[in-house]
Amino acid sequence: MFAKDIGIDLGTANVLIHVKGKGIVLNEPSVVAVDRKTRKVLAVGEEARQMVGRTPWNIEVIQPLKDGVIADFDVTELMLKYFIDKLKVKGFFSKPRILICCPTNITTVEQKVIREAAEKSGGKKVYLEEEPKVAAIGAGMDIxxxxxxxxxxxxxxxxxxxxxxxxxxxxxxxxxxAGDVFDNDILQYIKREHKLLIGERTSEEIKMKIGSVFIGARNEEMEISGRNMVSGLPLTITINSSEIEKCLRxxxxxxxxxxxxxxxxxxxxxxxxxxxxxxxxxxxxxxxxxxxxxxxxxxxxxxxxAENPMSCVAIGTGIMLDNLSRGHN
CATH class of the missing domain: 3.30.420.40 (ATPase, nucleotide binding domain)
Structure with a gap:
């Protein structure tokens, strides 16, 4: 039983893992819920994302990656270890080779941190590749x-x-x-223009359901609920696509x-x-x-x-893993 090579798209919003010979086997939000007192991990991925904005004070929901780089090393390592263990890709005698993607302009220190997190979570040899290059390969471009x-x-x-x-x-x-900034733009706009406080999950939902970035390309409405800043009470309002286009401009x-x-x-x-x-x-x-x-x-x-825009990087890691034997650095 030998270890399988794996490719990881370590994203700010989602982690996708490609196992050689199997394709993309994991696609989970990059979110971890921990106990504030004991620092014990309570949930990882989708289960933890469900808790965002809905937890009691003793549970902290962490997004360990910020702007494409690791903001919380320990939590990232725990998250990666959890996902890799879940996939059972380690062999009895060997550890998997891991190819992991990072943004183009990150520093050598940030690269070292990503490499260390992957090694500590169970990788034998860790390769780093620049994200746009891997995404292009995954999108089927002949680069x-x-x-x-x-x-x-x-x-x-x-x-x-x-x-x-x-x-x-x-x-x-x-x-x-990128996506997180768009979510925040929507959240701030609704707070400013409608005096309504909404959570991150609601703003992401608005972006996906009625959001548009091209004037007049979409004309849809959506009801959203939050807390009125004036009365402090719950309130439901209706917003439309053109408002979202304006606030994302x-x-x-x-x-x-x-x-x-x-x-x-x-x-x-x-x-x-x-x-x-x-x-x-x-x-x-x-x-x-x-x-x-x-x-x-x-x-x-x-x-x-691209055909599967969300999976291009993970698909690309799979193609690059096949080429590792060709003397890839």
Whole structure:
């Protein structure tokens, strides 16, 4: 019984694990619930996410990753160990090789922390790869040819934008504006405009159900409940898509600006390829209503959404694990 190689998409919002030969076997929220006194882990993943905003004082619900990097080392290690143990990928005599993804611009210290967490949670050898590169491979882009490919990976904590050619990143940028920021924008807007306090889970639901980033692309309404800031009592109001488009405008424009910066730094030959091939969108943010239309209009190039945008990084780790034997660093 030998260990199986595993690929991990260690995301701010979700952890996806790909086991060699089996495909993606785990997709759980990156959330851990611990007892404040004993620091004992009470729940991990979906079970812990259900507790967000609904726990008594003695239970703390932690998201150990912030902006794509580890904010709480011990909890991340516990979470990874829990997921890896759950999958039973360790052999009697061997430990799995782990390929783990990280945003493009993280520091060597942050890389070391990710590597350590993976080693401590049971990895024999840990490989780190840059997220946009892995996402591009998972989205089915042929990045090993001498031609330009552009990817915009909008996750929970970061948006990674890169132009790839010959199997490597030519120009890239990673910004801390992504799904979590959108949720917070909505939460703050409702607090400011409607004097209503809502939780993180409600704002995420609004984003998914009626959110849009393209003017006039969607016209839907939704009833939401929260606490009235004036009376302190529960209150239900109705909000619509155009309000959400307005409150997300500033954050979305930062993603557009970052994409334009990457295009401006791209060698002209590769820019010509991108005009032909277009830009591929991956990550949960790719599913934001109107995101492809907005980026196509702003960047003046075709924009396509990858087939399984949420799983591209995990699928990519699987493909890269198969190539580990080809002398991958």
């Amino acid at each position: 090993f040819q001498p031609s330009g490919n552009m990817i915009i990976d909008i996750g929970g904590g970061t948006t990674d934008i890169a132009v790839l050619s010959m199997g490597d990143i030519v120009t890239s940028v990673s910004i801390k504006v 500033e954050s979305i424009s930062m993603i557009v600006l970052a994409a334009k910066n990457v295009l401006e730094k791209t060698p002209p030959e590769l820019s010509a390829d991108i005009i032909d091939r277009g830009v591929t969108l991956t990550g949960g943010g790719a599913l934001m209503h109107g995101m492809d239309m907005l980026l196509a209009e702003e960047l003046k190039v075709p924009v396509l959404i």
